[in-house]
Amino acid sequence: MGFLNAVGNVGLALSVAQVATASFYIYLEWYAHGKWTGHPGMQEMKKIAENISSSSFSTASTSSDELEFLRSHPSPEGVASSIDKEFRRMEKFVAFAGRGLTSSWSGRRIVVTPSWILFSHRTTFLPICQLLGHLGAVVVGTRCINNQIASLGEDEEQERADPMLGSGVVMATIRIADMDSGACMLSFDLPASELENFRLYLCCPLVYAQGVSLEPSIIQRFLEAFSAVVQENEPIEIPPSMELERCIGCLSNQTSVAIRRSCAGECGSCRCRPMWCEMCVGRWFASRLAQSHVPTSEWVASRVPCPTCRSLFCVRDVISLKRAQY
Structure with a gap:
């Protein structure tokens, strides 16, 4: 009995050590002495800053005060400042669990401002700059939620209809893609009734894939x-x-x-x-x-x-x- 207790104590100690080691690693990699330079979200902003300063975007077709600000501040801090400034404004599209997003999206949020598409979930933060490159928003499919279990497909999660959305809600699957490379940058679901509000803040066209159609909202x-x-x-x-x-x-x-x-x-x-x-x-x-x-x-x-x-x-x-x- 004493041997089993000893083994259990050793196992507990090893688990605590692993958690402590992982936490210390995250602290070093993400926090970087309070600067967060290793956080994945900061890395994404660093990529955007590098794209802004690269010559490939020197002739961007879109001209705006915000783009000029980003060009004059090509750094992660400049990107963060631009995001913070637009996020504080009232004019933006916001969707989260209980408001536009279904219950399986707990903790997730989509925010669209005139210059940014922002996705956040727990420790994940993905900013997409609408002013750079050639983006496209495509409605690739629709499905109806009727208080029955439905599959999310890519996330392989299960969901039930949100009571705030009611039953029989038509959901549209939207993909934000880089039109030059064809790469999908973000995929999420919205109620079809929210598409016009979402479209209002997009700088790129919102189009429907072949075979996808919605009844007039x-x-x-x-x-x-x-x-x-x-x-x-x-x-x-x-x-x-x-x-x-x-x-x-x-x-x-x-x-x-x-x-x-x-x-x-x-x-x-x-x-x-x-x-x-x-x-x-x-x-x-x-x-x-x-x-x-x-x-x-x-x-x-x-x-x-x-x-x-x-x-x-x-x-x-x-x-x-x-x-x-x-």
Whole structure:
């Protein structure tokens, strides 16, 4: 009996020693005297900093103040500063367990800002810069959760429907890929109803793989109604020589609308220069109302703040731009 106790004590001591050794190794490799230079997340930011300073990105097609900041601070600290600055802003897409992500995603979080796609889970932190390279977001599949066990595929985990999502929720599997190499950088699931909010903060197109389709969502139907009302509004004539920039929301379409008070309601007086396309203003409009839990039946008659000056506006204040004919 004494021999068995001795063996047990030795085994316990060895286990404690292994844990202590592993903890000490992690401390040395990750913390690096409080600088975290060995942490995998810091290593990812170091790679991004190296890509920023490399010549292959000196002619990046996307130009923005944030990209200029990163080019002038090509270091992990500069990348971290950029991420921290945008993460603190209100304008971002966030999904986590209980809000957009299913229960098996416990502890995981997806955050999309104008310049970054951020994934975190426990000790894992993966930042993807939207301003560098040629990214693509692809919806590769859909599935329905009906309070039954369903497989996550790649993670080989099992999940049950989240009560906050309800039953019969259509989930879309999204992959963020490097379009040059074809490598998948990140894969995750979102409710199909969140796709338009997610798309709003992407710098790259969100496309559907061949054979993948979704029924029109509430937001998509609202965008159709939004566009119909905007087309009824009296357009603003602009000089033929006036150059219109790219929409700051999608960076692909040309600016096509301005926000000017045209209704008889209690809207504000927005004086911002035209910076958005019609669809991005519509998506912004829908995302603000969805976050405020406004009934969908009241969306067309509602008001939301301007994305830049915060003046309230309604659908009647969204005016199309029309070039004057001389």
